[in-house]
Each structure stands twice: as structure tokens, then as C-alpha cells.
Amino acid sequence: MSIAGGIERTSLYLLFSIVFASLIELGSLLVYARFLKRDPNVQDREDRPILFAIAIFSYLIGFTLLRYVGAPFIFSALMFAYFANTTLAAVITKYLTKVSIHTWGITGPSVAILYSFGAFGFLLMLVAGAIVGGTRIGLGYHTWRQVALSFVASIPLTWFIVYIVPAITPTIFRA
Structure with a gap:
């Protein structure tokens, strides 16, 4: 199915994607920072697991809903990539070092831009990721x-999910 497949229901797919890939995570961070009076940069390592868990479950529910409604490949593949990338970032943060979630959140999805819009869009996303990473530094x-770890981990994992997983299990992202 092409990216335009199911175009008549694109608003529904976008709504699910925005809610489960952005709004829930943003809401949890706002509650954490505003109501719990915590640092919005989540400098305290002990606070990170719950925010990661909220995001991971949100992406998993979003992926499940997108599959259920028959969303086009790129919607469900990207939501699954968010789930897998956030899980990996949580493990790295817990056991090795913190990563730049800001950089990771740009460079991972850049693979979906490559899939949908080609090399130029992909390169623009990498430049944006470098700018954001440089700013965080x-x-x-x-x-x-x-920041480099965020690049090195997110791009290959997302590429694997978008390009290799469908070849191994063709029905995982298809309606």
C-alpha cells in the first residue's frame, strides 16, 4: 500500500498519531513539571523511568489502534519505531548513560522522511538533529x-523497522 493508501481516513490516522505520539507525552511532562514542580529537563535520573514508561505504553497503544483501523504502512511503522526507539533509549538511560531525547526524536523519524520524501528531506532532518544536539550540548x-549516541542508535533502529522488518514479517504494518 502506498503512503496515499487510505487517504480518505487520513484525518483519523493523524489524530491517533498526534494523540499517542505527542499529546500524551507532552501532557505527562507538563504534569511532571508544573504540578509536581519538577525540572522539565528531567535531570533527576530517578524520575525518568515513569516518563519513559508513559511514552512506551502510549506508542504501543497508538500502534495497536493504527493497525486496528488499517492505517497505511508509514503511520503504523513510525509508531512502532517510536515504541522501539523509546524502549531502547530507556534501557540505555537506565544502564549506560543518558541520551538526548530531543536529538533522538528528530533523527529516528528522519528515516520515515527518507521513506516518504527522499534523501533531501532526510538530510534536512539530520541537519535539524545536529542543530538541536549542538544546542543541548x-x-x-x-x-x-x-548526542552522538542518539544519532547512532536511533537511525539504524528506525531504518531496521521501516525497511527490514516488513521484509521479514510483511503483515506487521499492513492492513
């Missing part, structure tokens, strides 16, 4: 190694 929130 400049603000003192991350080291260059943490």
Missing part, C-alpha cells in the same frame, strides 16, 4: 558523546 544538558 551548548546548554550543558548533554555531552557530544550522548
Whole structure:
């Protein structure tokens, strides 16, 4: 199915994607920062697991809903990639070092841009990821190694999910 497949229901797919890939995560961070009076940059490592868990479950529910309503490939593949990437980022953050979620959140989805819009869009996303990563380093929130790890982990994992997984299990993202 092409990216335009199911175009008549695109608003529904977009709604599910926005809710489960953005609004729930944003809402949990707002509650964390505003109502619990915590640092919105989540500097305290002990606070990260619950926010990661909320995001992971949100992406998994979003993926399940998108599959249920027969969303086109790129919607469900990207939602599953968010689930897998966030799970990997949570494990790395818990056991190795923190990563730049801001950079990760741009560079991982850049593979979907490559799939949908080609190399130019992909390269623009990588430049945006580098700018965001550089800013996070400049603000003192991350080291260059943490930003580089975000690039090195997110792009191959998302590429694997978007390009290899469908070849191995063709029905995983298809309606």
C-alpha cells in the first residue's frame, strides 16, 4: 500500500498519531513539571523511568489502534519505531548513560522522511538533529558523546523497522 493508501481516513490516522505520539507525552511532562514542580529537563535520573514508561505504553497503544483501523504502512511503522526507539533509549538511560531525547526524536523519524520524501528531506532532518544536539550540548544538558549516541542508535533502529522488518514479517504494518 502506498503512503496515499487510505487517504480518505487520513484525518483519523493523524489524530491517533498526534494523540499517542505527542499529546500524551507532552501532557505527562507538563504534569511532571508544573504540578509536581519538577525540572522539565528531567535531570533527576530517578524520575525518568515513569516518563519513559508513559511514552512506551502510549506508542504501543497508538500502534495497536493504527493497525486496528488499517492505517497505511508509514503511520503504523513510525509508531512502532517510536515504541522501539523509546524502549531502547530507556534501557540505555537506565544502564549506560543518558541520551538526548530531543536529538533522538528528530533523527529516528528522519528515516520515515527518507521513506516518504527522499534523501533531501532526510538530510534536512539530520541537519535539524545536529542543530538541536549542538544546542543541548551548548546548554550543558548533554555531552557530544550522548548526542552522538542518539544519532547512532536511533537511525539504524528506525531504518531496521521501516525497511527490514516488513521484509521479514510483511503483515506487521499492513492492513
